[in-house]
Amino acid sequence: MPIITLPDGNRKEYDKPVSVYEVASDIGPGLAKATIAGEVGGNLYDACDIFNEDVNLRIITSKDDEGVEIIRHSCAHLVGHAVKQLFPKANMVIGPVIENGFYYDIAVEKTFTQEDVQSIEDRMRSLIRQKYDVIKRVMPRSDVIAAFKSRGEEYKLKLIEDMPDEESMGLYYHQEYIDMCRGPHVPNTSFLENFKLTKVSGAYWRGDSKNEVLQRIYGTAWSSKKELNAYLTQLEEAEKRDHRKLGRELDFFHFSEDAPGSIFWHPKGWKVFRQLIDYMRGRQERAGYIEVNTPDVMDRSLWETSGHWFNYRENMFSTQTEDERIFALKPMNCPGSVSMFSQGLKSYRDLPLRMAEFGKVHRYEPSGALHGLMRVRHFTQDDAHIYCTEEQMGQECIDVVALILEIYQDFGFEDIKIKLSTRPENRIGTDEIWDKLEGALSNALDTMGLGYVLFPGEGAFYGPKLEFVLRDAIGRDWQCGTLQVDMNLPERFDIAYVDEHGSRNKRPVMLHRAVLGSLERFIGILIEQYAGAFPAWLAPEHCVVMNITDKQSEFCSHVVELLIEKGFRASADLRNEKVGFKIREHTLQKVPYILVIGDKEVLSESVSVRKLGGEDLGVMRIGDFCDHLGHDIALFGRRSTSVDFE
RNA sequence: GCUCGCAUAGCUCAGGUGGUAGAGCACUCCCUUGGUAAGGGAGAGGUCCCCAGUUCGACUCUGGGUGUGAGCACCA
Numbered sequence: 001m002p003i004i005t006l007p008d009g010n011r012k013e014y015d016k017p018v019s020v021y022e023v024a025s026d027i028g029p030g031l032a033k034a035t036i037a038g039e040v041g042g043n044l045y046d047a048c049d050i051f052n053e054d055v056n057l058r059i060i061t062s063k064d065d066e067g068v069e070i071i072r073h074s075c076a077h078l079v080g081h082a083v084k085q086l087f088p089k090a091n092m093v094i095g096p097v098i099e100n101g102f103y104y105d106i107a108v109e110k111t112f113t114q115e116d117v118q119s120i121e122d123r124m125r126s127l128i129r130q131k132y133d134v135i136k137r138v139m140p141r142s143d144v145i146a147a148f149k150s151r152g153e154e155y156k157l158k159l160i161e162d163m164p165d166e167e168s169m170g171l172y173y174h175q176e177y178i179d180m181c182r183g184p185h186v187p188n189t190s191f192l193e194n195f196k197l198t199k200v201s202g203a204y205w206r207g208d209s210k211n212e213v214l215q216r217i218y219g220t221a222w223s224s225k226k227e228l229n230a231y232l233t234q235l236e237e238a239e240k241r242d243h244r245k246l247g248r249e250l251d252f253f254h255f256s257e258d259a260p261g262s263i264f265w266h267p268k269g270w271k272v273f274r275q276l277i278d279y280m281r282g283r284q285e286r287a288g289y290i291e292v293n294t295p296d297v298m299d300r301s302l303w304e305t306s307g308h309w310f311n312y313r314e315n316m317f318s319t320q321t322e323d324e325r326i327f328a329l330k331p332m333n334c335p336g337s338v339s340m341f342s343q344g345l346k347s348y349r350d351l352p353l354r355m356a357e358f359g360k361v362h363r364y365e366p367s368g369a370l371h372g373l374m375r376v377r378h379f380t381q382d383d384a385h386i387y388c389t390e391e392q393m394g395q396e397c398i399d400v401v402a403l404i405l406e407i408y409q410d411f412g413f414e415d416i417k418i419k420l421s422t423r424p425e426n427r428i429g430t431d432e433i434w435d436k437l438e439g440a441l442s443n444a445l446d447t448m449g450l451g452y453v454l455f456p457g458e459g460a461f462y463g464p465k466l467e468f469v470l471r472d473a474i475g476r477d478w479q480c481g482t483l484q485v486d487m488n489l490p491e492r493f494d495i496a497y498v499d500e501h502g503s504r505n506k507r508p509v510m511l512h513r514a515v516l517g518s519l520e521r522f523i524g525i526l527i528e529q530y531a532g533a534f535p536a537w538l539a540p541e542h543c544v545v546m547n548i549t550d551k552q553s554e555f556c557s558h559v560v561e562l563l564i565e566k567g568f569r570a571s572a573d574l575r576n577e578k579v580g581f582k583i584r585e586h587t588l589q590k591v592p593y594i595l596v597i598g599d600k601e602v603l604s605e606s607v608s609v610r611k612l613g614g615e616d617l618g619v620m621r622i623g624d625f626c627d628h629l630g631h632d633i634a635l636f637g638r639r640s641t642s643v644d645f646e
Numbered sequence: 647g648c649u650c651g652c653a654u655a656g657c658u659c660a661g662g663u664g665g666u667a668g669a670g671c672a673c674u675c676c677c678u679u680g681g682u683a684a685g686g687g688a689g690a691g692g693u694c695c696c697c698a699g700u701u702c703g704a705c706u707c708u709g710g711g712u713g714u715g716a717g718c719a720c721c722a
Contacts, residue, residue, distance in 0.1 A: 202648065216718075315720090366720055368647060368718080368719080369721070375721075547679095550679065581685080608681080
């Protein structure tokens with residue numbers, strides 16, 4: 001005699017076992033039709049699942065996040081149904097839910113073309129139109145194995161082998177097609193109409209590059225047409241912000257076949273780059289850092305000592321000289337930094353020693369990993385190594401975290417995730433030391449009241465690390481800052497300082513940190529975050545001064561000189577073009593301010609100011625404009641600078 | 647590195663059963679001196695990514711290479 005309690009406290013009594021669907025029907029026919037699944041005690045159940053005990057039940061529809069996930073999961077099954085109808089020889093592998101959608105990995109001889117994907121999608125739509133019921137059967141293990149054996153589904157059999165303890169499994173029948181799944185799934189295919197197959201690619205079996213490549217079909221699915229379209233529109237918007245596209249349009253940089261993965265910075269892009277470095281220099285100097293510079297090319301033996309030669313040999317650029325010495329281009333700055341530290345005797349009075357370097361590093365990244373500015377083979381780190389005593393370590397960690405967060409605010413990033421990765425299985429050092437190092441990092445976060453996500457076992461073999469993940473304006477995550485405690489290098493390079501008792505072999509603690517990470521990549525993130533419309537302090541150019549006719553040319557040039565003298569980045573556009581044309585061009589180049597000068601302005605020694613986006617700030621004296629621009633620059637990116645225009 | 651796709655003017659892209667190619671924008675010149683997102687006209691511009699092969703003939707077909715895109719794997 002089950003009593004079903006609903007979230008609003010309503011209780012329904014039954015004199016026989018009852019299904020999720022039946023409970024929903026008793027509440028109302030509309031809900032019954034919309035029911036996808038039920039939730040009891042945090043577990044999800046199919047609409048057809050039956051309860052014969054008292055439970056607290058929540059009905060899941062497509063309005064619930066769980067409902068959307070189920071829709072996506074069922075869509076993956078529907079891919080299977082369609083693929084097996086069109087390509088009977090295909091072996092279905094796994095079809096999980098991912099963010100915004102789903103995929104299905106398929107083992108099949110032929111490779112799917114765009115046309116194949118289209119025909120699969122068409123078949124899925126016709127199956128949806130049939131509104132057939134998805135039927136669940138829980139079967140004993142042996143029956144499931146027999147079912148897949150008879151259908152030749154080799155990979156499903158392998159997956160079953162991976163679950164030796166399961167006595168029985170759920171099979172979902174999509175007409176003649178069956179799929180194995182924990183479920184739940186939609187009751188019938190009418191729930192699945194708002195989907196679209198998005199791409200097809202290869203993927204390794206079990207995610208291991210040593211294994212065979214399967215074909216992966218990706219799709220997205222939503223509870224309504226509106227949400228589906230919103231998502232597709234968002235993808236289009238993201239494409240418009242693609243930093244590779246904007247980088248070309250704004251004339252920031254280019255790439256060449258002769259230097260794959262390396263950037264040719266044009267004057268405008270380089271201006272932003274220099275601005276970033278200048279800004280970081282100022283920040284770090286105020287935070288008590290010194291800056292050094294170490295060689296780009298160093299002897300192989302150094303990299304053997306650091307361990308890089310052994311661990312990353314294939315990913316390093318190296319070179320052999322006439323005298324047969326082998327040198328490597330530095331893939332990291334730390335060995336150079338350590339060499340710098342060991343130059344001369346260091347006293348405890350020198351600690352903490354915060355040694356920064358804007359080091360250019362080279363890494364021979366796999367060709368398939370290269371991606372615009374985001375993943376390159378030659379990039380600049382805003383790197384620093386802090387050498388300190390064990391007692392100083394805690395405070396240094398706090399200071400680094402505070403500095404990182406403060407800097408991110410200047411760029412307008414508010415949504416910052418922090419990941420703490422702790423001791424991995426393969427590691428050096430005693431548990432006692434690991435306790436201290438992990439404690440230093442977690443204490444820093446706790447002291448500052450910052451939340452973080454723990455990644456147990458994900459730390460480097462030589463120490464734990466913090467990672468700072470930024471979310472950009474279109475919702476993508478980028479790992480930028482890091483703070484690592486390194487027990488490896490001080491040991492390997494045998495560095496030491498003299499303590500207050502004159503002992504010369506005290507080992508310093510070494511912190512390794514970066515704020516922006518790769519400057520190149522950070523600029524890529526910024527381009528996408530700002531959609532190319534940089535806030536004034538970072539913009540390659542603050543303003544363009546333009547005349548209306550030749551008569552005002554001289555005054556325009558005079559104004560530009562004045563602005564440059566005051567330290568602003570300004571240029572003149574005196575071309576014989578209509579003012580509307582020139583405004584359009586500089587607007588497309590996303591210059592923050594456009595200053596128009598006609599006869600009226602010459603007479604009153606003023607400028608007519610137009611902001612990027614079209615806002616008319618009116619006519620003002622040149623000095624007033626300088627004040628206005630100065631204030632804008634001082635804001636950094638702390639105010640929303642997103643501009644709506646096409 | 648792996649799977650699949652792509653590579654034609656500075657950019658965005660057309661194009662041809664195999665007979666060396668076009669548009670728009672940009673560029674140069676001329677006219678126009680016009681007050682807040684495209685004034686008009688003319689002109690110039692190409693080893694159709696590279697190397698082989700097939701062919702009387704290859705930008706087009708075949709093979710290899712390079713770069714690039716999506717995803718996978720990798721990211722000290």
